[in-house]
Amino acid sequence: MLQELGLVSQHLRAHVADRRKFFDAKERLQKVKSIVAPDDGAADLDRKMIAVVAKAEQPELFNIVRTLFHAWTEAGNEIELDSPPAVWSQIEKFDLDAPFWQMVRVAFGFEDQNPTLKMLLLRLMLTDYAHHLRGDVRSRSGTCSCPGPAGQTPSFVLGSAVTAAARESVTTVFRRMQQRFSRLKIICRTWTSTNLLK
Numbered sequence: 657m658l659q660e661l662g663l664v665s666q667h668l669r670a671h672v673a674d675r676r677k678f679f680d681a682k683e684r685l686q687k688v689k690s691i692v693a694p695d696d697g698a699a700d701l702d703r704k705m706i707a708v709v710a711k712a713e714q715p716e717l718f719n720i721v722r723t724l725f726h727a728w729t730e731a732g733n734e735i736e737l738d739s740p741p742a743v744w745s746q747i748e749k750f751d752l753d754a755p756f757w758q759m760v761r762v763a764f765g766f767e768d769q770n771p772t773l774k775m776l777l778l779r780l781m782l783t784d785y786a787h788h789l790r791g792d793v794r795s796r797s798g799t800c801s802c803p804g805p806a807g808q809t810p811s812f813v814l815g816s817a818v819t820a821a822a823r824e825s826v827t828t829v830f831r832r833m834q835q836r837f838s839r840l841k842i843i844c845r846t847w848t849s850t851n852l853l854k
Contacts, residue, residue, distance in 0.1 A: 665695070703755070706755070709747050721776075727742070
């Protein structure tokens with residue numbers, strides 16, 4: 657399999673064997689083979705496998721995250737952030753979820769005991785919010801924004817991580833969330849007014 661993928665490191669033999677389920681499909685094998693570099697390591701290979709599963713345009717983490725966020729908007733008018741996009745189940749199926757969260761931790765400084773795409777999205781948006789306020793919202797929000805890797809500010813991490821295309825996808829998700837919250841507020845006000853008149 658290493659030879660077929662064009663990988664030179666023999667240390668990857670066991671890693672590739674662990675990912676056998678992914679390589680069982682010829683189509684996935686051919687797609688990842690087209691983007692693998694001879695000197696790729698285990699993390700590089702996992703990232704490119706995730707890109708193939710997620711159908712990201714480029715095998716870069718930022719593009720993968722954007723694609724996963726955008727998948728929410730393709731699921732229909734109703735966005736359920738508590739339910740990850742359908743493609744996420746495929747990432748879990750091939751045991752690529754743990755490598756994904758490791759990459760996210762390194763790139764964004766995002767850590768959570770039970771990480772979810774919903775929490776990652778919210779942390780990134782909180783980081784962006786803090787950046788625009790030019791302050792730290794952690795004490796008021798009761799949660800933490802993404803601190804970023806050592807030596808990098810949250811705004812730098814967000815600027816690198818969420819490109820213009822990614823920001824557009826995230827904005828779409830939040831616009832639909834705001835619409836739902838607006839409808840909820842109207843319902844609550846109507847209920848309150850009705851009950852106060854009784």
